[in-house]
Amino acid sequence: MALGEFDLIAKYFARPVPRAVLGGGDDCALLQPTPGMQWALSTDALVEGRHFLSTVPPDALGHKSLAVNLSDLAACGAKPVAFTLSLTLPRVDEPFLAGFAEGLYLLADAHDIELVGGDTTAGPLNIGITVMGEVPPGQALRRGGARAGDELWVSGRLGDARLALEAFRGQVVLSGEAFDDVRRAMERPQPRVALGLALRGIATAAIDLSDGLVGDLGHVLRASGVGATLRLADIPHGAHVAACTEAQRRTCLLAGGDDYELLFAAPAGAHARVRDAGARAGVPVTCIGTLDAEAGLRVVDARGAPVAPTERAFDHFLSA
Amino acid sequence: MALGEFDLIAKYFARPVPRAVLGGGDDCALLQPTPGMQWALSTDALVEGRHFLSTVPPDALGHKSLAVNLSDLAACGAKPVAFTLSLTLPRVDEPFLAGFAEGLYLLADAHDIELVGGDTTAGPLNIGITVMGEVPPGQALRRGGARAGDELWVSGRLGDARLALEAFRGQVVLSGEAFDDVRRAMERPQPRVALGLALRGIATAAIDLSDGLVGDLGHVLRASGVGATLRLADIPHGAHVAACTEAQRRTCLLAGGDDYELLFAAPAGAHARVRDAGARAGVPVTCIGTLDAEAGLRVVDARGAPVAPTERAFDHFLSA
Numbered sequence: 022m023a024l025g026e027f028d029l030i031a032k033y034f035a036r037p038v039p040r041a042v043l044g045g046g047d048d049c050a051l052l053q054p055t056p057g058m059q060w061a062l063s064t065d066a067l068v069e070g071r072h073f074l075s076t077v078p079p080d081a082l083g084h085k086s087l088a089v090n091l092s093d094l095a096a097c098g099a100k101p102v103a104f105t106l107s108l109t110l111p112r113v114d115e116p117f118l119a120g121f122a123e124g125l126y127l128l129a130d131a132h133d134i135e136l137v138g139g140d141t142t143a144g145p146l147n148i149g150i151t152v153m154g155e156v157p158p159g160q161a162l163r164r165g166g167a168r169a170g171d172e173l174w175v176s177g178r179l180g181d182a183r184l185a186l187e188a189f190r191g192q193v194v195l196s197g198e199a200f201d202d203v204r205r206a207m208e209r210p211q212p213r214v215a216l217g218l219a220l221r222g223i224a225t226a227a228i229d230l231s232d233g234l235v236g237d238l239g240h241v242l243r244a245s246g247v248g249a250t251l252r253l254a255d256i257p258h259g260a261h262v263a264a265c266t267e268a269q270r271r272t273c274l275l276a277g278g279d280d281y282e283l284l285f286a287a288p289a290g291a292h293a294r295v296r297d298a299g300a301r302a303g304v305p306v307t308c309i310g311t312l313d314a315e316a317g318l319r320v321v322d323a324r325g326a327p328v329a330p331t332e333r334a335f336d337h338f339l340s341a
Numbered sequence: 342m343a344l345g346e347f348d349l350i351a352k353y354f355a356r357p358v359p360r361a362v363l364g365g366g367d368d369c370a371l372l373q374p375t376p377g378m379q380w381a382l383s384t385d386a387l388v389e390g391r392h393f394l395s396t397v398p399p400d401a402l403g404h405k406s407l408a409v410n411l412s413d414l415a416a417c418g419a420k421p422v423a424f425t426l427s428l429t430l431p432r433v434d435e436p437f438l439a440g441f442a443e444g445l446y447l448l449a450d451a452h453d454i455e456l457v458g459g460d461t462t463a464g465p466l467n468i469g470i471t472v473m474g475e476v477p478p479g480q481a482l483r484r485g486g487a488r489a490g491d492e493l494w495v496s497g498r499l500g501d502a503r504l505a506l507e508a509f510r511g512q513v514v515l516s517g518e519a520f521d522d523v524r525r526a527m528e529r530p531q532p533r534v535a536l537g538l539a540l541r542g543i544a545t546a547a548i549d550l551s552d553g554l555v556g557d558l559g560h561v562l563r564a565s566g567v568g569a570t571l572r573l574a575d576i577p578h579g580a581h582v583a584a585c586t587e588a589q590r591r592t593c594l595l596a597g598g599d600d601y602e603l604l605f606a607a608p609a610g611a612h613a614r615v616r617d618a619g620a621r622a623g624v625p626v627t628c629i630g631t632l633d634a635e636a637g638l639r640v641v642d643a644r645g646a647p648v649a650p651t652e653r654a655f656d657h658f659l660s661a
Binding site for chain 1: 367372374376378379380381383384385387389390413416417419423425426429457458459460462464465467476483484485549564
């Protein structure tokens, strides 16, 4: 990219950074922390084929690149402040850059955060974002705080992103409208930042769903030293997932990935406060199970009968 | 990378993070800022062919990936605190990872900083690092503070990294010993963190040399609204660059790139304080020119006669 690099950054990404003491364009960005707050940091790179398909529109990719990082802050109950962008591109592609920047900034503006630094490099497409947020000491939501007896909750609805992926792969056939719906879930996930903030002091543990419910729940269970019973019939999903075969529906719900909803635990006595936090954040929250002293995950159907034991066993598309 | 990802992170990168409130493995890392300090942030991705050659040993790559980011903090006069790593790898390559982690941590330990978060993804090799440092409000070194009459300084010696690149390209032939020397400069640059700290309150502007002296000086001149006269004969270099043809030597010194030395300005009256700062940091510092009220860059030879006018004109290898 060499000589064009600086022009490129300026053209698409240079904007005023009123909150940063010094924004992009110097060697470092400078930020003034709010006194008494802790910094929460998360970093995620997005790579074609793993995090997005080549068919993704550039503005959706800009949105999703920031969204998946904000989702990590949401899972910690941190308030987003700023982010950096490291963009590796095969070539200077102006329509791509214009669309990418538009999607990125639309979401950044919605969360009132600033791009404070970044670089662009020539190479295979790779989008690296580091987000920074603030949280009062001791109030961050972690993976390891869940206790036996806690209820297990999830935000929004699950499975649409996985269904979209399978539609792209040709494993399922959807109507045009259904495809548009689930594609939107996959390409434009909404990070649950407001819910994460509302759950401070209520949730005992939280994680965002990026790798699938069973896999991500496993991280919480291991970190917290508890087991869980998950009620398959209670996992919230939309009409398109409901219309799948039972096996495919299980895959979408249990091994979905890319939902970017929050999975969290809270004491049973806080049930009403969790509902209230969801209402304040404007996000549906659903109780889908309980945490147990007995290690391991038990998935049960509507009659309480066990479903399947392992994560791999939930993935029915691969063997379809 | 899917199922192996978490094991991989744990095996090579999981270490205690005593200073972080919460380290890698949760959704976010949590850091407690030092009261009253500003945060300095910088992010850089390294890509094969642009930032390193395929011949680089893994430990040197681990070193360099962190070094180029620390160099940005050095150029701001910020004290490094922590960093995140986003590693995209074509496949799980254990010897590579072991070497990479060794080189990375050796440099991290030398600067007493912690890896507080990261992710690994399958895809074309891409190494994204974001570094965080601290600086007292108002004391960060910037690009835009240089004034006419200031002296222009550079740390260390220039050109070895470029000479190594040309040796790899077959444009120059070096003895084995000479090749080892300049290759070390290219693959294991030493970020001038101690010098950056020592220059707080002395330097009026600073930048690290990643794209070549003329190019990076241009950023300082534009940001500061000044011009400069650069004395070619005074630019510090080693015996191997000295042994080049005159044209090649000019290229190495003026359009070198990858030196990761600090280029900085300071008032002429602070000459002795700059020398003292270099001595305290254990880094040679050399005055190589002056900043002028007249815009533009003038490069002069030992007799004060003008050399060549533009950056491209200094790159003699491309047309060799």
